[in-house]
Amino acid sequence: MITKDQVLEVQKRWGNGVVKIGELKESRIECQAFTNNFLEQLYAFDVGEVLFKPTKCENEQFRSKKSQAMSYFIAGHDRTCDEDKGFAIQPWIKVRFENFGFVLEEKRAISMGNYFFSDANGIEVKVEYTFGYRLVEGNLKIDVHHSSFPFKN
Numbered sequence: 001m002i003t004k005d006q007v008l009e010v011q012k013r014w015g016n017g018v019v020k021i022g023e024l025k026e027s028r029i030e031c032q033a034f035t036n037n038f039l040e041q042l043y044a045f046d047v048g049e050v051l052f053k054p055t056k057c058e059n060e061q062f063r064s065k066k067s068q069a070m071s072y073f074i075a076g077h078d079r080t081c082d083e084d085k086g087f088a089i090q091p092w093i094k095v096r097f098e099n100f101g102f103v104l105e106e107k108r109a110i111s112m113g114n115y116f117f118s119d120a121n122g123i124e125v126k127v128e129y130t131f132g133y134r135l136v137e138g139n140l141k142i143d144v145h146h147s148s149f150p151f152k153n
Contacts, residue, residue, distance in 0.1 A: 002109040002135060004102055010133060010140045011111070014042055015095030018117075021073060022091020028076065031089070035074050039066055044134055044141035055127050055147040059083050094118040097129075109133040109140065115147070126150060 017038040024031035043050055045066040052063040054072045060083065063069060071079040075086035100113035112130045119125075132144025 001106055002104050002133070002140065004104065006140050007102060007104070007109050007111050007133060008097075008099075010042065010142070011097045011099075011115075011131075014142075015097065015115070017042065018073075018088045018095050019092055021088035022093075025074075025086075025089040025091060031074055032070075032076075035070055035088070038073075039069055042142055043069065043145075044136060044143040045069070047134075047136050047141070048143065050142070051132075051144045051146070053146040053148075054087065055149060056085070056087055057083060090117070090119060092117045093120055107135040110144070114150075 021031060021035050021038065024034055039045060043052075043066070049064055050066075050069075052069050052072075053061055054063070054069075057063075057072065060068070063072070071084045073086065073088040075084040075089070095118075096116050098114045098116065099111055101111070103110040110130065110132050113128075114126050115129050117125045117127065127147050128150055129147040130144065131142050133140040134143045
């Protein structure tokens with residue numbers, strides 16, 4: 001059975017990884033290598049379909065390929081989606097999760113809530129998220145990633 005602590009650990013690694021990507025933005029080669037490893041370690045692209053719907057996308061909001069996730073996180077001249085600006089190279093200095101709830105099963109888990117991204121000026125951005133996780137050789141990997149800004153009327 002997947003535990004809440006396992007999900008929290010993946011969330012911690014994910015948040016720390018997003019911060020690290022931003023720290024590496026001045027060295028494109030290091031940033032690309034780290035982001036590639038981040039995606040391999042935390043996402044299930046290597047074992048099946050990943051449903052990836054990141055926050056700041058309008059035209060190509062649904063993505064299923066690792067290259068599209070890479071494009072979203074770090075953009076660059078080789079980005080696969082023209083609208084990408086490099087979400088993770090903002091840079092963010094802190095990411096924290098505020099979980100609403102968890103669904104924990106033997107080989108799958110889901111978490112939903114808000115995550116908050118802090119920039120170097122201390123501005124915190126609130127984003128709603130749902131992550132689905134699958135157990136792959138003893139490790140949790142994300143295979144559903146949906147995030148969006150809260151509704152404003």
